[in-house]
Amino acid sequence: MRHSVSMMSQKLINASVAFFTAVVAMLAVSGCSSLPENQRSDSRDPFETENRKVFAFNMSFDTYVVEPVADAYRTGLPRSGQRAIGNHIKWAGMPSTAINSAIQGKAENAGLATLNFLVNGLTLGFADLMEDETPIIKEDFGQTLAAAKVPEGSFLMVPFLGPRTMRSLIGTIGDMVMDPVGTLAGSGSLQSINQLRTPVAAVDFRARTFDAFNDVKYNSIDPYSRVRSIYFQTRSGMLEDRVSSTISSSYSDDEFDAFFEDES
Amino acid sequence: MTSVSATSLIRRITPVLILMTSLCTVVQPAKADGHSAAAEAHIAAMIGSAKSLLATDFGDTATRTKQVTELLDTYFDFPGITRFSAGQYWRAASSAEKQEYELVIREVIIGTVLRNFEQLKGLEYSHVTSTEKGSKLVLVSGRFNDILGERPSVLVNWRVTTLPSKPVKILDIEIENISMLITQKQENIAIIRTNKGEFGALITAMRKKLDS
Numbered sequence: 001m002r003h004s005v006s007m008m009s010q011k012l013i014n015a016s017v018a019f020f021t022a023v024v025a026m027l028a029v030s031g032c033s034s035l036p037e038n039q040r041s042d043s044r045d046p047f048e049t050e051n052r053k054v055f056a057f058n059m060s061f062d063t064y065v066v067e068p069v070a071d072a073y074r075t076g077l078p079r080s081g082q083r084a085i086g087n088h089i090k091w092a093g094m095p096s097t098a099i100n101s102a103i104q105g106k107a108e109n110a111g112l113a114t115l116n117f118l119v120n121g122l123t124l125g126f127a128d129l130m131e132d133e134t135p136i137i138k139e140d141f142g143q144t145l146a147a148a149k150v151p152e153g154s155f156l157m158v159p160f161l162g163p164r165t166m167r168s169l170i171g172t173i174g175d176m177v178m179d180p181v182g183t184l185a186g187s188g189s190l191q192s193i194n195q196l197r198t199p200v201a202a203v204d205f206r207a208r209t210f211d212a213f214n215d216v217k218y219n220s221i222d223p224y225s226r227v228r229s230i231y232f233q234t235r236s237g238m239l240e241d242r243v244s245s246t247i248s249s250s251y252s253d254d255e256f257d258a259f260f261e262d263e264s
Numbered sequence: 265m266t267s268v269s270a271t272s273l274i275r276r277i278t279p280v281l282i283l284m285t286s287l288c289t290v291v292q293p294a295k296a297d298g299h300s301a302a303a304e305a306h307i308a309a310m311i312g313s314a315k316s317l318l319a320t321d322f323g324d325t326a327t328r329t330k331q332v333t334e335l336l337d338t339y340f341d342f343p344g345i346t347r348f349s350a351g352q353y354w355r356a357a358s359s360a361e362k363q364e365y366e367l368v369i370r371e372v373i374i375g376t377v378l379r380n381f382e383q384l385k386g387l388e389y390s391h392v393t394s395t396e397k398g399s400k401l402v403l404v405s406g407r408f409n410d411i412l413g414e415r416p417s418v419l420v421n422w423r424v425t426t427l428p429s430k431p432v433k434i435l436d437i438e439i440e441n442i443s444m445l446i447t448q449k450q451e452n453i454a455i456i457r458t459n460k461g462e463f464g465a466l467i468t469a470m471r472k473k474l475d476s
Contacts, residue, residue: 041454079414211383219379221473225454229447237441246393246405248421252443253397256423256436259348260400 034154041225044155044165044232051157055224058162059217062206067214070206082207084126089201091117091125092194093138095180100139104147112136124193137241141178142171146239155228163231300394303402303424306432310339311389318385332377341425341433342370348435349448350463353456357463365463368470369448375474386411392419400427401435 034046041048074082094117101110113136119129145167146152153166164172182194206213220226236249317331336342346366347354357365392405404422423436423445436445452466459465 039457041457042450211380215376215379219376219473220451221469222451222455222458225451226447228454229450230442233442233446234440246395246403246419246421248395248397248403248423248438249441252438252446255446255449256397256401260398263347 042155042228044152045228046154047156051155052224054157054159055227057159058157059223061160062217066202066206070203070210073203074207074210082204085200085204086208087120087128088125088193089197089204091120092181092197094120094125094136096141096175096178097136097139099178099180100141100144101137103144104139106137106139109137109139124190138238140168140171141174142168143239145171145174155232157224163227165235168235299396299399299402299426300404302426302432303404303422304391304394306339306424306434307404307406307422308391310335310434313338314384321381328381329374329378332381333374336374336377339434340373341435342366342373344425344433344435345369345373345445348445349452350466351449351453351456353453353461353463353466361463361467364467368467368474371474372470397423400425402426403438 035048037043040046045051077085094113098110098113098117101107101113112134116130116136117125120127122129142165150167156164156166156169158164158169161169161172181197216226216230217223233249233252236251240247240249313335317335321328321331343366346369349369350357350365354362387408388411390407390409392407394405395403397403402424404424406420406422407417408420409417419440421438422434423438423443425433425435436443438444455466455469456463
């Protein structure tokens with residue numbers, strides 16, 4: 001009985017976080033008018049004025065909270081501890097990868113993610129017990145929506161979450177709601193670990209990309225447009241299953257083709 | 265009668281078709297290998313020069329700046345990078361703006377390499393594959409591995425230009441699917457557009473950042 005109440009409360013928290021994120025994003029979008037195409041610095045960004053305000057807020061939050069914590073994390077915590085936390089975060093995302101791979105018909109990836117989740121579940125994912133070197137490609141609900149030909153929608157800068165497109169934001173909410181790890185965590189210490197996962201994942205990501213992130217943040221002329229460009233390129237890599245791949249994107253190929261056509 | 269003729273015709277042309285197909289398969293990669301081999305050799309030479317630069321670096325800023333500049337001038341296509349990164353605004357820019365931009369983008373790129381110079385230490389490069397992108401560009405893929413194994417390995421795609429009667433040069437670096445040149449171009453275009461299409465505003469902003 002207590003277990004089911006705790007499961008319900010966990011689901012409620014997940015749903016509340018998702019709802020809060022959605023409300024903030026919707027308010028941001030509905031409360032502002034979209035810029036005419038000829039005034040946008042990127043045609044995919046009709047809410048640029050508001051997005052830049054949210055970006056400034058996120059950067060302040062990063063400066064005062066995330067960056068110092070991430071710096072302490074990367075310099076204070078031993079490498080083995082960082083690796084264990086990184087493994088756990090990856091492991092906790094396996095059910096989502098398995099579900100979304102299965103929906104997209106990527107049976108092998110779904111099977112590998114399920115196997116990884118079950119095997120590494122023995123240590124809650126803190127240790128990687130899998131010897132198989134086959135990489136598991138991360139799949140989220142946003143990618144599933146893209147595979148179902150749902151339009152990308154506008155670019156949004158979401159408070160705390162950072163850059164998203166409308167479609168990937170809906171995907172993030174979907175992943176939060178159907179996260180089975182939250183349900184399995186039940187109560188007690190497992191639930192505490194689960195609740196800490198999101199902020200710890202943010203700090204872990206910030207620590208892993210510390211120098212590159214700071215270079216964009218402090219040395220770019222326009223960090224906002226640089227972040228937007230990096231987001232679109234990274235996302236395109238994920239959508240085309242090109243992460244860590246030697247295949248270039250069709251978008252960049254087109255850009256270079258157009259350049260050489262202009263030159264000749 | 266017709267079927268017999270058709271069969272004999274097929275028998276006669278089959279060896280010809282096989283020969284033609286095998287010739288095509290032999291000829292095409294040979295042509296492709298020409299560009300790819302030149303591009304791969306260029307990357308290998310650049311990695312060799314970078315290695316010796318890193319081995320002899322003792323942290324002296326002036327020497328490091330001089331050596332990095334020489335390395336970039338030798339292996340990178342600065343004029344191409346300049347034009348690409350300005351996008352469609354390059355054509356509309358005045359010749360004075362073009363000259364100024366050429367200097368400032370060069371400083372920006374050299375500055376970026378110098379800022380991240382320490383991160384290049386302790387890395388080992390291994391070639392993965394090459395893909396021809398038409399006759400003017402080869403995508404040379406490789407991987408940087410941390411010798412100590414503390415940092416994850418990073419996949420890098422080098423876009424190498426193989427233009428007729430021009431030396432082979434690097435136009436772009438793509439790190440984990442993020443093109444440095446496209447990112448620079450999109451940032452530059454955003455700055456120009458937020459300044460009502462004024463190319464000079466980009467130069468001013470870049471100069472201001474360099475001086476800060």
